Amino acid sequence: MTKTDATPVLELTGIGKEFGAIRALHDVDMQVWPGEVVGLMGDNGAGKSTLVKIIAGNFRPTHGEMRFAGSAVHFNRPVDARAVGIEVVYQDLALADNLTAAANVFLGRELKRRFGPIALLDHKAMASRALELFGELRSETRPDDLVRQMSGGQRQAVAIARTRLSNARLVMMDEPTAAISVRQVEQVLGLIHRLKEQGVAVMLISHRMPDVFAVCDRVVVMRRGEKRADKSIHQTSPEEVTALITGAKEAA
């Protein structure tokens, strides 16, 4: 798990978040190492998405400290998190389906060529870079096709390719396998392996037990805003995780 890097890419200590009187998260400690796939599981309202949103810079934590690659970080906006190398693949993928795959990959950070005072889009460079990224992810996706005409798996590839653009060090994926077909699930899990191969840490938020056990090295279970378990995937079982999620088993 720890290759050459002794420092975790992400380290949370005592993270807590309150919304008024509601305690959404309490005292969460967590570490994620490079090239590691961590499954984040929990029932609705367990605090998974609050945790993800804190890491992604959507919320500021009320308590606790967040360190990224060894140094303390404070995010005010999602763009700040992206700047240090945290990318999120949102559940609805955040794609504009009237644009091409390449346009979506480069959305918000288009490549341009300057002609005197005006900067025009460099379509060629963006298309070839996008094709490279799709190749890395081994997804049969053409950069010039409209996202509207693509399958669920291809859309995932576009959303994931976007995270590869900036050489992200931590990619969080929110329910990437929730709404796609069996074959496409295989593709998406393959994409996660590709990220892992390249030393990227992946946090997989999912309800689907088989997917988590297929790709994750470690599973973290949340319940009622607290971390109840943090175990290597080989030392646990779907039954135990289910018990932890539902509360049949308090902690492990």
Next chain:
Amino acid sequence: MAMPLESPISFTNVGKIRWWQRGIFASQTGYVLLALAVLLVIMHFASPYFFTQGNMQNVAKNFSFIAIATLGVTFVIITGGIDLSVGSMMCFSAMITSMVMTELSAPGSPLVHMAADGKTVLANVPGLILLISILAGLGAALIAGLVNGFCIAVLGLSPFVTTLGMLSIVRGLGYVVSNGRGSFPGGPDADYFYALTSGDVLGVPAPFIYLVILALTMAVVLHHTSFGRHVFALGGNEKAAELTGIPVVRVKIEVYVICALAAGLQGIIISGWLGSAPANMAMSYELNVIAAAVIGGANLAGGIGGPLGAIVGCVLLEVIRNGLVLAQVSSYWQQTLVGVIIILAVLVDRVRSRMT
């Protein structure tokens, strides 16, 4: 789980989208362009006067009178918004322009200094008054556009309601400043003004030349700049645009300002052709403008549209109007027909997207 490593990717499962299934061939703009071509052929056989030089100039001039504003509103429509205030904006800009022009030229008006020759100082520099008055007219539109953009992008009001309010506000202000009377471009620069707005170059009407230049600029901006890309992204998925770090608020304000400026420019050009800016000028033109944009393929749900579609929509409306006149059909039928065409154009596009 292991996948064969293949590089470059071989597309075994993913077919290539054929040329006729992409770009303009798969768009409503394409179909309407085809319909327009058919209509032109029919007109040619129906009336010997249709393809005469005079009539063509007439058609070119007439559709240019709404096409520039249609380009502007197309920007807004692509982002998924709507601007109902373009008609009022045309009138207000035109009115401000001609009032400033007259005021700055008039001896004895309180705002200007007199030169020794009995004309105002400004009038001694040819074209200066014209420049100032046009900038004043566009400035008025700019302010209204900024207010629209601010209310919609920053305060989060609905575009429909905001611009409906602005329609009334700007029209009302037009009546206030003019006291309900029309205003006329006057003074020494009026001749330049008429030459620039209703003149022609080698038989091509000036408004048509402006239209072509602006449409080409718009095509470059929409498809080859990041601003254009962001405009489309905003219409396709606003939340995605925000999450990917696109300055959503700024882009939104910019499109409403562009739309207002286009409408202002359009109004100024129309007033040159009319020879005045009456207080009820361009009344309900917003409907023609939006209709033209929609017929040309701009999608009111956002994400789709372009300058070619805007122009094709305007030409189609004008050719129909012109055709009905030449065919000696009562011009009252025009509006009915326009309505039918709006619905037909959208219907054909719906049928097409169901089929593929």
